[in-house]
Amino acid sequence: MMRMPTGPGETGKVMEDAEQEAARRAAEAGQEAVVEAPVDSEAIEAAAAARALIRGRRQWPLPKQADPTAPLLTVENLRTHFKLESGWVKAVDGVSFRLDDGEALGLAGESGCGKTTTALSLVRLLPSNARIRKGSSIDLFGIDLVPKTEDQLRRYRWREISIVFQGAMNALNPVRRIGEQIAEPIEVRLGLTQDVARKRAAELLELVGIPRQRAAAYPHELSGGMRQRTMIAMALACDPAIVIGDEPTTALDVMVQAQILELLERLRRDLGLSLILITHDLSVIAETCDKTLIMYAGKVAEEGPVSRIFTAPRHPYTQKLLGAFPNIHADRRSLETIPGSPPDLRNPPAGCRFNPRCPAAMDICREVEPPEVVYPDGVRVACHLHVAGRDGAVGVTSADVVGWHRQLPVIEAPGVPAVASAGVAEPPGPGSQP
Amino acid sequence: MSPSYLGRKVLQAIATLVFVVILNFMLFRLMPGSPERILLRNPHLDAQSIAAARARFGLDKPLLPLEISVDPPSLKVNPDSQFLAYLQTTASGDLGLSFEFRGESVTEVIGVRFWPTIILIGLAELIAIVVGLTLGSAAGWKRGGTLDRVGNGISLILYSMPYFVIGMPLIIIFAAGLGWFPTSGMLSPGAQYQSPIDQLLDFARHLVLPLATVSLGLIGGYSILMRSSIIETRGEDYVTTARAKGLKDRSILRDHAFPNALLPTVTVIAINLGYVVAGAITAEIVFNWPGLGTLTVDALAARDYPVLQGIFLLISVAVILANLGADLIYGRLDPRVRA
Numbered sequence: 001m002m003r004m005p006t007g008p009g010e011t012g013k014v015m016e017d018a019e020q021e022a023a024r025r026a027a028e029a030g031q032e033a034v035v036e037a038p039v040d041s042e043a044i045e046a047a048a049a050a051r052a053l054i055r056g057r058r059q060w061p062l063p064k065q066a067d068p069t070a071p072l073l074t075v076e077n078l079r080t081h082f083k084l085e086s087g088w089v090k091a092v093d094g095v096s097f098r099l100d101d102g103e104a105l106g107l108a109g110e111s112g113c114g115k116t117t118t119a120l121s122l123v124r125l126l127p128s129n130a131r132i133r134k135g136s137s138i139d140l141f142g143i144d145l146v147p148k149t150e151d152q153l154r155r156y157r158w159r160e161i162s163i164v165f166q167g168a169m170n171a172l173n174p175v176r177r178i179g180e181q182i183a184e185p186i187e188v189r190l191g192l193t194q195d196v197a198r199k200r201a202a203e204l205l206e207l208v209g210i211p212r213q214r215a216a217a218y219p220h221e222l223s224g225g226m227r228q229r230t231m232i233a234m235a236l237a238c239d240p241a242i243v244i245g246d247e248p249t250t251a252l253d254v255m256v257q258a259q260i261l262e263l264l265e266r267l268r269r270d271l272g273l274s275l276i277l278i279t280h281d282l283s284v285i286a287e288t289c290d291k292t293l294i295m296y297a298g299k300v301a302e303e304g305p306v307s308r309i310f311t312a313p314r315h316p317y318t319q320k321l322l323g324a325f326p327n328i329h330a331d332r333r334s335l336e337t338i339p340g341s342p343p344d345l346r347n348p349p350a351g352c353r354f355n356p357r358c359p360a361a362m363d364i365c366r367e368v369e370p371p372e373v374v375y376p377d378g379v380r381v382a383c384h385l386h387v388a389g390r391d392g393a394v395g396v397t398s399a400d401v402v403g404w405h406r407q408l409p410v411i412e413a414p415g416v417p418a419v420a421s422a423g424v425a426e427p428p429g430p431g432s433q434p
Numbered sequence: 435m436s437p438s439y440l441g442r443k444v445l446q447a448i449a450t451l452v453f454v455v456i457l458n459f460m461l462f463r464l465m466p467g468s469p470e471r472i473l474l475r476n477p478h479l480d481a482q483s484i485a486a487a488r489a490r491f492g493l494d495k496p497l498l499p500l501e502i503s504v505d506p507p508s509l510k511v512n513p514d515s516q517f518l519a520y521l522q523t524t525a526s527g528d529l530g531l532s533f534e535f536r537g538e539s540v541t542e543v544i545g546v547r548f549w550p551t552i553i554l555i556g557l558a559e560l561i562a563i564v565v566g567l568t569l570g571s572a573a574g575w576k577r578g579g580t581l582d583r584v585g586n587g588i589s590l591i592l593y594s595m596p597y598f599v600i601g602m603p604l605i606i607i608f609a610a611g612l613g614w615f616p617t618s619g620m621l622s623p624g625a626q627y628q629s630p631i632d633q634l635l636d637f638a639r640h641l642v643l644p645l646a647t648v649s650l651g652l653i654g655g656y657s658i659l660m661r662s663s664i665i666e667t668r669g670e671d672y673v674t675t676a677r678a679k680g681l682k683d684r685s686i687l688r689d690h691a692f693p694n695a696l697l698p699t700v701t702v703i704a705i706n707l708g709y710v711v712a713g714a715i716t717a718e719i720v721f722n723w724p725g726l727g728t729l730t731v732d733a734l735a736a737r738d739y740p741v742l743q744g745i746f747l748l749i750s751v752a753v754i755l756a757n758l759g760a761d762l763i764y765g766r767l768d769p770r771v772r773a
Contacts, residue, residue, distance in 0.1 A: 125678050157680030165675055173672040175693050175768055184689075185679045218769040234675075 047100075054101040054272040059239045060190070062141055063155065070142030072241060072274055073099040073122070079133040080114075080121045087346045091117045091130075093298040099242065104268060104275040106285030106306070108321070109295035112342055115278050118295070119244045122276075123157045124150070140241075158185050162235040163244045164228075166251055171231055172219040179205070179215025182234045189238055204233040208263060225256035232263060236271070245277045249284060261288055282325050286310055294318050297343050297353040300372065304379030314381045316360050352384065360385060372396050439765055447758040454750040459520050462743055463497060492519055529747070530740040540744040544726070548711070548748075550620055551718070551725030555710040558645055562652030563703060569653065570660025571695065575687050577665055586661060592654030597717035601647040605720070608643060615643050618722035644721040648714050652706075659702060663695040670694070697768050704760030708753030712745075 048069065055068065062068060080092040092114040099105050107115040120126055122138055122145070138145040140160060145153060165171035173181055182204055183197035192200070202212035208229040219227055228248060235243050245264065249257040265288055268275055277289055285292050286306060293303040294315065302315040313319045323336040340357035343349050349356055355365040364384050372382045373393040380396070388395030488494045498517050501510040523530070529540035569589070573582040592600070609617040616622065620640050627633040667673060668691060676690040711726055718727035726745060733741040765771050 123678065125674060154680040154682070157678055159680065163675075163678045165671055165678075170671040171675050173676070173690050173694070174770060175697075176690075184681075188685065189680055220770050 051101045057272050063143060065143045067142035071098060072101045074139045076137045078118060078121060078136045080117050081131055081133055083129045089345045090298050090348060091345055092121060095300055097293055097303060099274050099276065102272050102274055104277060104289040106289035106292040107276060107278045108280065108282055108285055108292060110342055113295040114298040115295050116246060119276055119278050123161050124153055158240065159189055159238045160240055161242045161244060162240040163246060164231045164235045164248045165246050169251060172227060174219055177216050177218060178230045182237055185237045204236055208233045224252050225259060228252060228260050242274045242276060245275060247279055264288060297348055298345055299353060300382060302381045308377050308379050314379060314386055315383045316358050317354050443758055443761045447754050450754050455524060458743060458747050459517060462739055492516060529744040532738055532741050540740045543741055544744050544748060547724060547726045547729045550723060551711060551727065554644055554723060554725060555648060555714060558648035558652060559707060559710060561649040562656050566653040566656025567660045570657035571664045571692055574661035574664030589654045589657040592650050593658055597647055597651050597714050598720045600650050601717055601720040604643050604647060616640050620724050644717055644723050648717050659699050663698050664691060667691045667695040700764055700767060701760050704756050708756030711752040712749045
């Protein structure tokens, strides 16, 4: 196998050569394993069992139109654009990913890369000038949310997908008691009586480590960490399938941050939650998530298991991003920066959107948009350095991404009886053989 | 609300009141010209008459209870001073005698004019608060919608029009033209009423146009204020939280946006309420409404200082009380200020 002319290590200086070599070997090994291993039907069955187990814990039935065997969430070719007087801002432009029951996905990237827009598009909590374009699909339990009207979509808000905003800021209503605010969705959305809702709110407060007497407190009477806990308790009110954390620890000090992450981790394990964590703090993702999705300028740069992305980043942007992050174990004093700034999304650069800032940019990067390829270790990357057919990479069109994912029998839900661990399946379709 | 917050606000109000009472005394004594000259309106008075007048109105007494002089250094105590007399009489509700309405006390003169104004402006404020806040929040919530464009346009026009500009077309159309309502006054002159209900109906017919005038003017202002407050609130994170909770649009507005948007408007409205007693002078003049507004104008024209002084004191007290009310209401609405 030929060594790539411009490998990840040479561009990013992130990894030592030896590490890089090891990563490459691992990739090769993975490829070999995959080539030999057929689709593991047992693993798929085990995953289905785990899914059924997690869904069996639901206190409320699945939505009527739900397909119980469908994956929790598949997002395909999501394009969310904002209309300005000067044109359309393509904030999210063709993002696909999948979230399984009990899984934690970290969305990362620079400010303005579209990570929050991606997450908020799921329940359409977008400003009025935003449009989710035709061809996008957001399937929750197999129900496409994109064509739903605002009124139909409300059924899914909070009951299926809830959001932990930055509670330390202004996400809690300053003039209402926190107990009331937690009880509100229980009363209004689940139709329970006020007494039951208040009681449940008190239980939720205790669950997140706040004494139930504090239900009578107003947000300003609580510390930042307590407010964030309150936000989490509120997000759990209707026993949702997915909790989105929108920078849930950003405004908190490090100790409180750690407590909040621990709390989220515990709740995920105990309640079988699926998490989507939006953050620019990569260490948060490393600590809490199974998978990470690195976005750049409204597109997926790289996606895959946290263990792979953090040790062997393939996209030059991921490498730069990791290099720009302090590592307390390393000797390096100065952090790297990524020169330049993200592009104007009204008029993104032709070809790869990262090309003006990419140290490894080639001619093709300025002309052709890089297609997404999938490696056998489960990492998906959109970069011309990674070509289908090399190192076991398989080309995926956007339509295949989900199809490919459907083969992936990985559910790593802590607290659920161990299921087939990362037995990566061979992606179907032509071009799967190098 | 904590007792300390309440106590602090009440103390502040009392301190302001004391200051206003003193200022009220000083201000009118600082004015040029001697009161007895204005009082008697005769340049050829003899010294005896002037002295008699001074004695009658207590002007022969020294002004202040303490007189401090620097050169030569001295301190004089006056047990019987104008200031103490003023404090005593004011405290007992005696505001002196009117120059214009001879023999009548200022309290009586003001008392007669007090209720018409309170009813007119009070009702107008009530209507304007309900309509203005509703209109403003509905318009701001659907910013750029039909209601917002039309409603806000109308509000701006109303807000920019003085009362007499709103009132005169109303008189021309509904009083002079259609003859639905009387043009002026509070009751039909010389009317004999069969029953109190007849009188009330007559009063109501007279009230409609001035009430409409003042309400319309106030609605414009309140609606513009509430609209901008709602627009600001709409972008707050807790409104996004409420949306994320899957609440209906109406409940988000009613339970989350409105209570917060109300806070900045409460202060403005409460201070406005303080001026209820001042009356809407131009509106009262246009409709010849026998309230405190017309009284102020009459008193100014006649240089009726005691009456003006009384009105001044009354307005000050009302504004202070309204401010106190604003603080207390604010404390109820916003838990953050209760501490």
